[in-house]
Amino acid sequence: MxxxxxxxxxxxxxxxxxxxxxxxxxxxxxxxxxxxxxxxYHGNVTLLRAKASSDYGDNLGADYKLNEVCDGKVSVHVIEGDHRSFLEGEGVESISSIIHSSLAEPRISAREG
Incomplete structure (x- = not known):
C-alpha cells in the first residue's frame, strides 16, 4: 500500500x-x-501559471480554458518554474508585480464595457 x-x-x-x-x-x-x-463569470481574470508545464495543463490550453467560463478579458502571465517553485525566489517578485499592476488597473465590469 x-x-x-x-x-x-x-x-x-x-x-x-x-x-x-x-x-x-x-x-x-x-x-x-x-x-x-x-x-x-462576469469580469476579468488574471491567471498566473508556471512556465514548466504538465500533461494536465497542456490539455487545458494557454488560459486553462478560462475563456469558456468568463466573459471578460483573460490575462495570462507565465512565471518561471514549476507548480511549486514559481512561488519562490524571482517568481515571487514577478507575481507581486503582476498583482500590484492588476490591482492598479481601473475596474469596469464586463456588463458595462
Whole structure:
C-alpha cells in the first residue's frame, strides 16, 4: 500500500493523516473535474501559471480554458518554474508585480464595457 511505503521512509508522517490527505485530495480533484458552472463569470481574470508545464495543463490550453467560463478579458502571465517553485525566489517578485499592476488597473465590469 502507498501509505505504508511513504511512512516507512518518512517516520514523522502519521498513516491516518496521510490517508486523510490522500482521500481529501482525491475527492477535491473529483469534484473539480465534475464541476460545470451554471453561468459565466462576469469580469476579468488574471491567471498566473508556471512556465514548466504538465500533461494536465497542456490539455487545458494557454488560459486553462478560462475563456469558456468568463466573459471578460483573460490575462495570462507565465512565471518561471514549476507548480511549486514559481512561488519562490524571482517568481515571487514577478507575481507581486503582476498583482500590484492588476490591482492598479481601473475596474469596469464586463456588463458595462
Amino acid at each position: 502507498a501509505v505504508d511505503l511513504i511512512t516507512s521512509s518518512h517516520k514523522n508522517v502519521s498513516k491516518d493523516s496521510l490517508r486523510f490527505a490522500a482521500a481529501t485530495f482525491y475527492y477535491k480533484l473529483k469534484a473539480a473535474d465534475g464541476y460545470v458552472p451554471a453561468t459565466k
